[in-house]
Amino acid sequence: MSSAHATSHDPRWRRLPEERPQQILDAALSVFSEHGIDAAKLEEIAARAGVSKGTIYLYFPSKEELFREVVRQRVGPAIANADQAIASDGSAEDQLRSYLAHQWECLGLEDSEGWIRLVVLELHKYPDLAAFHWEEIVVRSNRILGDIIRRGIASGEFRPTDPQATVQMIKALILMHVLWTGPRAPAPVQHRPAPGNVLANITDFVLHALRAAPQRAVPASGAPHA
Template sequence: MPVTPRWRRRKEARPSEIVDAALAAFAERGYAATRLDDVAERAGIGKGTLYLYFSSKEELFKAVVRQTLVPNLAAAEARIATAEGPTAPLLAGVVRGLIEMAAGPMGAIPKLIVGEAANFPDLARFYADEVVARGFGVFTQLIARGVARGEFRPVDPATAAPLLAAPILLTALWKNALEPHATHRMDAAALASAASDLLLHGLVRQEGAT
């Protein structure tokens, strides 16, 4: 009869379980106000066990950011790179997808980075250069594609790109910071639609337009 171990060794699963717990804790209270005890409790492990996987609170925080961001970034870029067809619906789809992502737990990352930028300069740089700039780059390319194909007006793609990103940021912060305390609720899907519509067609009534 095989012995059933009281608990299973999960040496491989542990780090990511801890990171998940830490993301939830950091998202809820912020970096400084999060006690490692809380993270350990959420992860269902002892406090000392954290140190077997992460050498300090700072390292854990960096790991949270990196592990949360990197896969999603790669996925997003891949999706865009393989796109075909007219640019407008493509762009609308990207914006919608990112706004939906921003409304979820991942949206806590910008909040954390922005709040701790001065205390984690290298993280801030990583985020600014590798996430924001790269994200802007994706939008820049999309806009340039539309301009090149004659679908878009000849705007400067690099200057316009942040404007596509802005509603995503707004959603991330609203959903992950303010809405839990606010009276007003926001419909992320409606915002996504309005964002695409407005950014593509503008507010001003055009001659002969809908």
């Protein structure tokens, strides 16, 4: 509605040069998540951003560069955030529990499943972006989880293992289960694991795999688990 202006119709568009890049990046994130890199159509990104195809090229030089910018401005920070927010005190087991819960929560968000798919499936086609992603995201993320494992081993809570290998076990479980519980899971709906149980099952599996063996000389009573 135009209060000051008495024009007969709403303008077909408004000048919003400051907001355009963000609108386009948001639209691109959702379309890339949904369809992957190659299958994402600029027409659809434009439509979701509420602009026309040509407008995208006023702000980004190409589809590939638009993709890079989405990674830098949207995805990178989101993943970095998923790795933060872990209490640094408490037992290694508690830390690991809260790490798993936080990861599961972050990866359950809207675009995560599609983006994981994209990274696993298509990112290798863009080697420099894959390298960027590896260094900036994966290495950092692995170090955080690795530190939890190492601390647990040092304190005797966890049995001695190769921390790097253990990190990969845990990530494999999380990532695969995100794919399997997401909207494009291969299983018919009625056969999918209930998302509520999955976190508990992963946590249980991981902790049993890592906990130090009981010391035989000191029998004790009571089970840590029901």
